[in-house]
Amino acid sequence: MSSALPPALVVVDVQRDFGEPARIAPYGLDDRASVAVDAAVTRIGSLVDEARAAGVPVVWVELGSDPARPWRSSTWLRGGDPAGPMPDDEPCRIGTEGAEWYRTAPAPGETRVVKRGYSGFLGTDLEARLTAAGIGWVTVVGLTTECCVLATAQDAMQLGWPVVVPQDATAAYDSDVHDAALTLIDLNVGVVTDADETVALWRASASASASASASPVGAR
Secondary structure, eight states: OOOSSOEEEEEEOOBHHHHOHHHHGGGOOOHHHHHHHHHHHHHHHHHHHHHHHHTOOEEEEEEOBOTTSOOHHHHHHTTSOTTSOOOTTOTTBTTSGGGSBOSOOOOTTOEEEEESSSSTTTTSSHHHHHHHTTOOEEEEEEEOIIIIIHHHHHHHHHTTOOEEEEGGGEEOSSHHHHHHHHHHHHHHTOEEEOHHHHHHHHHHHHHHHHHHHHSOTTOO
């Protein structure tokens, strides 16, 4: 993908409630999954740095659970009472430490989008922001592969953006689930690659854009 259309890096839910070891321990990660989450968060931080250096916009998508607007279907799915208040263990409650970014964070001026469901596009202005910025394709990274990364990547694809997902910059709490989600993404959503190849794609896009800008008007 050496398109001259500009890319963006979309970082999904790299928050303490989804990445900090003590907070995700109740999900029963084995050693392999724990290592994978840690490595993915590190890789995401590196990609953020690479994106900034390459002039690729970084868009931050975060879960913000609002007790005033309980997500009733999620409560029901997890065995709770959908008619009741938001459960105490709801992740990323607005204003809590669990909702804070984990080991990476937006720089001043970078776009931030707060969502209340899985996809960064659902009920947000993410589509409008990417369109206004002239973004031609997106790289989606974050936590977790089978949930909010898949949902965000799938919506991006269905809205018309080509999607790249670096397999080493996302993770799940079960390694087999991570692998299965990548299979689904590769089949129906976007190109599954790795962080190094993603950076190479960004550089190729920048080179193609520079060449297009340097071409004389009307040149063929």
